[in-house]
Amino acid sequence: MAPEFNDLAAFLAVARAGGFRDAARASGVSASGLSEAVRRLECALGVRLLNRTTRSVAPTEAGQRLIERLAPALADMEAALDVLNVFRDTPTGTLRLNVPAGVSRAVLLPILADFSRQHPGITVEVMVEDSFVDVLSAGCDAGIRYDERLAQDMVAIPIGPRVERFATAASPAYLDAHGRPAHPRELLEHACLRVQFASGAMPVWEFERDGDIVRIDPTGPLRARPGAAFDLVIQGALAGMGVVHTYEELLRPHVDSGGLVPILEDWEQPFSGPFLYYPGRRNLPTPLRAFVDFVKARDAG
Structure with a gap:
């Protein structure tokens, strides 16, 4: 029995997402529907394509070989259908x-x-x-x-x-209680709210003034990983938990409203x-x- 196109597309979506739930969110098809499609495809081909555990889904060797050939073919098919857009x-x-x-x-x-x-x-x-x-x-x-x-x-x-900056800020209540740092190294004595990469690594906080570059790795009561991480550390700063250091664009509305007070402004480092x-x-x-x-x-x- 030849596999159905939709079942092939479902398998590729699950493999790319690393799981049925994430693939369902991305594709708009239910997780149970994707699971049934992959089961049909494996039955039609007579080989297991995905190793499933309670925590993750990963391609088998056969599944990886199929992905390598299937992904370009589906991309070509999408490109062929895309020519209809001119009409x-x-x-x-x-x-x-x-x-x-x-x-x-x-x-x-x-x-x-x-x-x-x-x-x-x-x-x-x-x-x-x-x-x-x-x-x-x-x-x-x-x-x-x-x-x-x-x-x-x-x-x-x-x-x-074309030019961005990282800005540093804290709530008025926090600064009233803990003082306003005048130099980046003074942040080592403050509660700092950090954003982590998905790997768990945390980028250092970097400052520059008149050619003097200062990099620090401060500590604090909150660390958040990508997803809602930026919103979380900003909300933490608004609640008085500590100092936040992130994209100036994300802090500007809260600075304009008075919820956060910018600090170390003369140390803000521009980047492309x-x-x-x-x-x-x-x-x-x-x-x-x-x-x-x-x-x-x-x-x-």
Whole structure:
């Protein structure tokens, strides 16, 4: 019995997501439906494709071989269907982006709001991931990273602000109780709220003034990993738990409202903004082409 196309697509979605629940959230198909599709596919092929445990799902050797051949074939099929977009008044389809957690909140969200208003037929799927990935292998059309993380064989265009800053702040109540640091090293004596990478590693806090660079690794009562990490540490700072150090754009509304007070402003270190990167193919999928054109027009404006 020949396998069904939908069952092949379900298997690939589960393998890429690393589990049935995550694949269900990304695809809009129930986890039980995906499980049944994979079971049918394994029965049709007569070989186990996924090793399942209570904690994770991973391809078997046979499953990995199938993924390597199946992913390009499905991408070609999607590209073939995509040519129909030229016959529509507005483009349709799905745009899949791989984006770091901080960028998803500070840069991408306002851009997507405007993009969706102009292109209501395009659905945007965002995979939030801090490590650098092969966007095609991850099932994405494009990614957003900073220039030091970009592969040489990728096309990259600026997206969002060209200059960003990390800012440091705390609530008025916290500063009244613990004092206002005048130098970055004084933060070592304060309660600092930290964001971790998914691996558990924590980026150091870096400051610069007049060529003097200071890097510190402070401690504190709260550590949060990607996902809602940025919101969590900011809410912790608003509640008076300690000092937060993150994207200036995320802190600005709370500084403007008076909920947070900026500190060490003369030590804020600027850095170049992020880039949208994607494979240098001649014929881009229509949703990606629409997004690239939108980002370029927005940057030119």
